[in-house]
Amino acid sequence: xxxxxxxxxxxxxxxxxxxxxxxxxxxxxxxxxxxxxxxxxxxxxxxxxxxxxxxxxxxxxxxxxxxxxxxxxxxxxxxxxxxxxxxxxxxxxxxxxxxxxxxxxxxxxxxxxxx
Numbered sequence: 001x002x003x004x005x006x007x008x009x010x011x012x013x014x015x016x017x018x019x020x021x022x023x024x025x026x027x028x029x030x031x032x033x034x035x036x037x038x039x040x041x042x043x044x045x046x047x048x049x050x051x052x053x054x055x056x057x058x059x060x061x062x063x064x065x066x067x068x069x070x071x072x073x074x075x076x077x078x079x080x081x082x083x084x085x086x087x088x089x090x091x092x093x094x095x096x097x098x099x100x101x102x103x104x105x106x107x108x109x110x111x112x113x114x115x
């Protein structure tokens with residue numbers, strides 16, 4: 001299993017970013033996918049999740065209405081569109097999938113929201 005995140009960076013409050021996670025080494029189209037984040041000194045938290053077919057999505061209350069998770073099964077890629085970013089969204093964002101009760105993580109991508 002390999003998960004490679006990209007798209008992070010520095011953005012001003014109110015700005016937008018789109019994160020991507022390229023997946024390989026497992027049956028992506030039949031796997032649920034998630035985005036997590038971890039801010040300095042805090043525990044890693046679930047941000048958004050999407051079912052294998054993309055029909056069902058779930059979001060943390062803190063990002064509802066601002067973030068959108070989506071996937072392209074033809075490209076083995078999951079996305080996180082982040083709008084109206086706030087300083088408290090600053091964190092390392094990780095792509096995740098679970099197989100046989102084990103978590104797999106990417107290397108993470110840094111998102112910094114600051115003026």
